[in-house]
Amino acid sequence: MLSRILQPLVKKQTLKVTMLGHSGVGKTSLLCAMYDQFDQIIGKTNLQLTPDHDTKTILDQRLKQLKESAQQNSIKIRGGLENTTTARTYNFDLGKTGQSPSLELQFQDYHGGYILRKKETVINYIKESVAIIIAIDTPALMENNSRWHEELNQPQIIYDLFKSGFAELDSPKLVIFAPVKCEKYLRKSNDEEELVTKIQKKYSNLLNFFCSDALVPYVAAVMTPVETLGSVDFAYIEEDENGQPIWFFRKSDPNELYKPKNSDQPLRYLLRFLLKLHLQKRKMSFIELIFIMMERDKTFLNAMSEFSNGCKNNRAFTVFQGENLLRIN
Template identity: 50%
Template sequence: MHELKITMLGPSGVGKTSLLTAMYEQFESNIGKTNLQLTPDLDSSALLQERLAELKTLPDSFETKGWMQNTEDYKSFFFELGKKGAKPSLKLHFQDYPGEYLNSKSPREEKERVENFVNQSAAVIIAIDTPALMEKNGYWHDLINKPQMITNIFQRAYRDIDSPRLVIFAPVRCEKYLQNEQSISELINQIEIGYAKLLDDLKTELLLAKVAVVVTPVQTVGSVLFSRIEMNGNNPLFIFRKTSHDAKYNPKDSEQPLRYLLRFLLKLHLEKKNWGFFNVIRDLFGVDNHLKNAVREFAKGCKNNNGFAVLQGDIWLNID
């Protein structure tokens, strides 16, 4: 089975595993009549089920410790994609790295592992802790989201890339900031400010023609809102609350990163060019029109307003 790599990027505790959980769960709810099936392997399924149970049983008010939580090791999540009832055609390998891998005290081989995987990935999904980006004019953004570290990874990993890539900025825990046009506009503006250096780098002459950049806000719970920041010594505690005592798990737009990913892969197939590891996509869709049509139908659901935006490289997302 052909395998494509996708990197989940962001410091520990930002919400990458919750994003993956909601992405998979909402894919199942949004595929509609398309003939697609996304199946996690046994280990991935067990991890995702644990996180899903946590998301569905949140207390009325809770604190996300975010950057204070440490992930001891990297995690691989494998999903098999194919037609319903048929042998899967493609394996999607999502790699999640703890932010500590890029700290100054971490071994060099850990830093190189992250860079190599980003270099080999069709797409990178950057999970953003949205309250850290938005509250107090982004006062906690550098500490929690570590944008300079993220930028440095791309500076090294995207040297001399020979094929198109997709970069997805995925604000999570963003429910509060999607309430009206003004807050939505401010969210996009703060992303452009908070990741200005990375966005500028991706717009340089050698990368502008190869890299598509999109913003896909993901409400991984949907029924919670950011409430306030409390201080624990010098550390901020981000407090969230449910919209009501009996509010249930209700994620929104969690499948959008996957829609954009499949749209991007379909576009690469339609280009019919020789691009290294993307040749598997050309061969795969070339011999299976039913799969190609199912992917096209699912990819048509990509949103591009109300907080969703293509910042560059729309040529790599145009499948009309």
């Protein structure tokens, strides 16, 4: 009855996603890879992801930089490719191919300095978001006994944000740990296992927090590495005159160009999570209209279901907790 009454009022709904990570970690590169590879990866599922004008302008510029970088045999990085210096929103329309979009995905990006200056703003966005993606600089985590992990990935600050953002949580959330610049560590199964172990160790306070009695029914936490260049492996680190790291990367194959891998996985998990909540008929005010829209648009629902079936869950792709919030029978 409610669905029939509200159907004429239900238009495109907004789904918020928070991007967390220090400046230069690779959040924008992650979005670029998702944007660039989406049509190629899921063209058969009849879903269409379309950025708005401002998002397309920014990502096309970053995508050009990434492709130019991938043409070089070696890359030297001091804190990323043109770090994002302000809070920025990236908007994508998602819908069935050839039809009006059903959802707007709104990715909110914050750089490290903004997180410190505008903490309450970030916390409020976390509260409003159905999913939070934690971008992780993988070489900083894995190399030199994680010497630069605290500085570059800021795990304690992220933990503090979640403690406030998830206080009194009463509706499910998806948290995605997304290691980027991770190509080197996905070549061998032993390296993949070490990457999973390092994430569990270095983010143990956050994972333990999610496992608390109050949160465990509501939080799904997964790890989905994304090779944002695909063709370039971490090589070594040098320190400048101030003791700051300079990161060097080399192409594994000189003939390979820009070739991101697994950039579809965060979105697949997001849509799988949303589908599960829909199937469970969860009553959550901030996405209840989305559920009504999904019930109305069966073709979009089917396309989402087909796409979400491609979630990886092996080796470095790990569900830390909340499998019940992701399992679709």
